[in-house]
Amino acid sequence: MTTTSEASRYQQLRDHLTYLRLADAAEALPAVLDEAKAGQHSITATLEQLLRIEVQATETRRLAGRLRFANLPTPATLEDFDYDAQPGIDPDLIRDLASGRYLDTATNILLIGPPGVGKTMLAVGLARKVAEAGHRTYFTNAADLVARCHRAAIEGRWATTMRFYAGPAALVIDELGYLPLPAEAASSLFQVVNQRYLKSSIILTTNRPVTEWGQVLGDNTVAAALLDRLLHRSVVIDITGDSYRLRDHQARTDNLRRATQPSSATIPRSPDGQFR
Template identity: 55%
Template sequence: MTITTDPTVPPRTSAQIYQRLRSHLAFLKMGAAAEALSGVLDAARQEGTSELEAIEQLLAIEVDATENRQQASRLHFANLPAPWGIDDYDFSAQPGVDEKLIRELATLRFLDDAANVILIGQPGVGKTMLSICLARAAAEAGHKAYFTTCEDLVRRLKKAVAEHRFQTGLRFFAQPRLLVIDEFGYRKLDEDGRSLLFEVVNTRYLKGSIITTSHVGINGWAERLGDPMLAAALIDRLLHRGIIVGIDGPSYRMRSHQARADALRKAAAHGTPVTGKAVRS
């Protein structure tokens, strides 16, 4: 193909081309590339970088900025109550956790099989923290994840039913690749609540992963749900591709309280004031 130029049109200056390029980037909403344009061009001149390399650098900057925005959006949507990552969990202080298993779950391969994870243990052993860590890992890896408590999930779906938009409410909990349902069995559910919880689990069955945390063993779910048949159906779906993680160890909160009490006793003995620190629960 031959490119011809109109001799009656004067050639554009470098300044005009530069402004035109900035205009193109702005139109395409490539703000990071537009902001970096001047620096990339200066570096290309100083280092003798080819035009092709300069374009690649410019686009790489925009790609990084876009990925960062998308990740921030996923983390915002995930509704995580704390910013914990898997490396924040103190495995040495919680011998009841199978670190090798948790590290394997953190690879997120269970999402490929739409498998479920059930974290069971007494209050304070770190179940919620681990569920947050895994949900954060999923969001950072590019998956849509959402964290909710069992009570809040039921409350929101009851509200959706009352407002004649149940299907919309159900889709909200069905769409994420990973759904965390915290505090399962913490409070007994009424008949409507039990049915709504089952609808969520059933809709996600073999399609999306669920992480549940519970201080009640699976054998006690029927009593907590108040409906043995529904509990059996719910357990069947969760365990079909389910991984049970039992945590039999000391409570983080009790250990923190004990450490605080010990510090106060030592301070009182030496007449030293003690400043408080936030304690992870």
């Protein structure tokens, strides 16, 4: 039977947890104490369980915050990637990159290949692993990055914008080469890359080989300087093969054709066995 003293001490304990903003531990307190009273846990084990609940809840909230900041365009994960559809990609290399060891040496990752082969999916999956490891990451495409830098220059926020792009442990720049870029694109991209050079990693996807970046950026000199910094410490993954989207479209078309085409069993025959 619970005494008045025990009830008062229990309430004080809940108040202490609430005051310390340990809301999840406070919510779990009744169940944890019931297990302790049943003799299932020692005092040390009970305290460890209570604090573990709070630590796990805190980490879940922090991860959710990092993922919101990351601005990932899809919920894709590396575990979703179909290596059978892209046999040219080494799963062991992707698993090694997923460990995040490349962040320690500010190594960049370049994913090069035609549209639809999974470059963005890999970039999103790698960025998600960075967030799950406790680091900040941010996803943008090349056109948006250039436009944001252009606005920052006009509005006098250039330094602030450069600090923003320099901050994340991994910055994803998607779709370089897909859309025409304005004249200031080369300078903006170079400034962002230069801010991060030898300090933090860039994950970049492009449909154009590096030999064409001068044409993409409209400035061979700046393109060469940008590539010099990107490739100094880098992992370059060339992806070939058919587009996932085109394969899916072809599969749906084939299925529709089979579904709408009458089988020989349903086509009327004449007495001599010939189709009418």
